[in-house]
């Protein structure tokens with residue numbers, strides 16, 4: 001494996017989940033693998049979990065870590081080819097990506113969707129440009145369209161907590177005051193489609209995600225019906241895909257409550273808006289897996305980095 005950009009870069013989800021759980025039991029077993037290797041983590045957007053868990057994963061593998069808040073501290077990058085750079089952007093991606101490649105062996109990039117221009121977001125300009133011009137493998141730490149490290153951590157968490165061979169898993173849209181990207185939902189759907197699970201997506205009408213992602217996953221517009229007998233409820237807001245990037249619904253009735261949850265486990269990628277997305281009673285109760293998910297971010301990142309390191313010469 002070279003890059004880890006999407007769920008499609010996982011050759012066997014079940015094997016990777018199993019490998020991650022093995023590694024979780026003995027996190028320092030491969031600490032020699034990353035000796036004298038450096039990972040560079042470039043953040044164009046904020047982060048708590050991705051930043052610290054990826055750093056921890058790299059350290060567990062014996063790597064050195066360099067982190068830069070590129071959006072804030074780096075020169076503003078130009079991505080267009082052939083531009084006359086006489087405006088705000090000071091550095092071209094062609095130099096920036098090649099320069100970073102001199103300092104690192106693996107490069108992690110976080111660059112969210114702008115939610116302003118659907119075509120540009122779909123083209124994944126930032127991460128694909130680094131992939132194009134860097135000479136080292138690129139790790140997706142959440143791009144416009146996907147968050148494959150989060151989805152892998154979610155699959156690991158479900159494997160740890162499931163009580164039946166084919167659990168019922170529901171991804172439920174939840175309200176949020178701000179426009180959020182679709183990346184987490186996209187990657188969760190993609191990884192669920194590769195698992196032996198009974199999977200349903202529920203959201204208000206009009207909040208359909210990209211049909212190329214949802215494919216033939218079951219969509220149920222009645223949240224109560226969708227949540228019935230669920231084993232896991234994954235709440236996530238996403239902004240509108242059709243009316244791209246807009247918040248067209250803030251219906252509080254879609255918030256996950258203890259009553260709606262029933263006996264299911266609750267999942268969310270965090271950060272989460274309390275009493276908007278989900279009520280306190282759920283997050284503070286013993287059915288919430290949000291901290292377990294955050295813990296598994298380390299082992300998801302570690303299994304991915306281990307596989308990337310194994311392909312380096």
Ligand code: CP
Pocket residue numbers: 046047048049050051142150269270271
């Ligand atoms: N879930 C997640 O990616 O968290 P951060 O945005 O804090 O990294």
